[in-house]
Amino acid sequence: WLVIHRKVYDISHFCRRHPGGARLLVSHAGQDATDAFVAFHADKVLVSKYLNPLQIGELAPDQPSVEPTKNEKLVEDFRELRATVERMGLLEPNQLFFFLLLAHILLLDTAAWLVLFYFGTSFLPFVFSLLLLTISQVQAAWLQHDLGHLSVFRKTKWNHLLHKFVMCHLIGASAKWWTLLHSQHHAKPNCFHKDPDIDMHPFLFTLGKKFSVEVKKQITCANCLVSTLLFFFFFLFYFHSLASKRKNTCPTTTNTNTSSL
Structure with a gap:
């Protein structure tokens, strides 16, 4: 169970x-998920059709609307700030900006391939083409981020369609995979084992006193040893496979020297 608007x-x-x-719902099990619900669902009327049959009760009048572990005043201030920002229209997107950004990305991609086509794959054309593609990919990554947040168009389907085009065709990754992981990140940011952005090797994200203690409680020595071995064996097998491919692609020579009679 979870709580939304009491x-x-x-x-x-x-x-x-x-x-x-x-995983997104399970991470809020037994908690108040009001803020996450408001942030993730643009069409509240459509969602209510699925939500109403799931209702099993309401909080008692003496029960607080905010969890004991959260600062009630801070939560109220955040909700008031969000409502003020929406009333001021600060979240309204500039669609012309996003159109020019997409055109900019396509132009950089085209220019990068034309450089290789006309000037060959020598060192300087290759480096210049790499520079253009790098800028294009970085810009495309931020564009798909805004599209994945459904913040470019008013209609959800147009955000999804363009998000799939940018993510799948221009970047070469799965739009659904990114959406699932990034939704979990915003639902529980910086919560170990709930935020996939930091749910990685324990030696990479253990900064800060509070977070270090949390990691120490949840990770045993055996888990650390297994994770470390897997981490290093991955790179070992990766470089071994590269070496094997390089060896297989090298031309073989045979000794055809014959002695004269």
Whole structure:
């Protein structure tokens, strides 16, 4: 179960059919998910059709609307700030800007391939083409980020369509994979084992006293040893495979020297 606007919902079966993934709902199990619900769902009317049958009750009048572990005043200030920003229209996108950004990305991609086509693959043309593609990929990454947040167009389907085009065709990655992971990141930012952006090797993200203690409690010595071995064996096998490919592509020579009679 979880709480949205002081109403309690049973998600034990629905979590498997949740479009945003089961992990996103499970990470809020037993907690108040009001802010995450408001942030992730643009069409509240459509979502309510699926949400209403899941309601099993409401919080008692003496129960607080904010979890004991959260600062109630801070949560109220954040919600008021968000409402003020929306009323001022600061979240309204400039679609001309995003159109010019997409044209800029396509122009850089085209220029990079034309450089290789007309000037060959020697060192200087290759480096210049690499520079153009790098700038293009970085800009495309930020564009797909805004599209993935459904913040470019008013209609959700246009955001999804252009997001798939930029992510799948220009960048070469899965739009659905990014959406699932990034939604989990914003639902529980910087929460170990809930935020996939930091749920990596324990030696990479253990800064700060509070976070270090959290990692220490949840990770045993055996897990650290296994993770470390997997981390280094990955690079070992990776470089070994590169060496094997290089060896297989080298031309072989045979000794055809014959002695004269």
